Amino acid sequence: MKLNSxxxxxxxxxxxxxxxxxxxxxxxxxxxxxxxxIVRTAPELGRGDRLIEQMRGRATTKLSTDELMALLRDE
Known part of the structure; x- marks a missing residue:
């Protein structure tokens, strides 16, 4: 292996x-x-990843996935 300029x-x-x-x-x-x-460093979280981490586990709903999808689709 050779070190370059x-x-x-x-x-x-x-x-x-x-x-x-x-x-x-x-x-x-x-x-x-x-x-x-040479060691791998932990990747820094981007803005979106930080937001997801802050929001993870905060949802409180008793609606099913199908009910949520219908609500979001305005059905």
Whole structure:
């Protein structure tokens, strides 16, 4: 593996697959003594995801799914 002029390296495909790294994953490079470790970071939630997390579990209704759909469709 060779470091390019921008300080980048390519993780071989076999290692990416073995450890479950995918395009777009956020990673950190951590100094661990004389070794560098590449670790996946938890993705930051977007605005929509944060809203869903805030709303999760707050619905209070005794209507069935069919009744809700009829209400939403104005039937």
């Amino acid at each position: 921008k300080g980048q390296v390519t993780i071989p495909a076999s290692l990416r697959h073995q450890y479950g790294f995918f395009e777009g994953d956020e990673v950190q490079v951590i100094a661990d003594g004389s070794t560098l470790r």
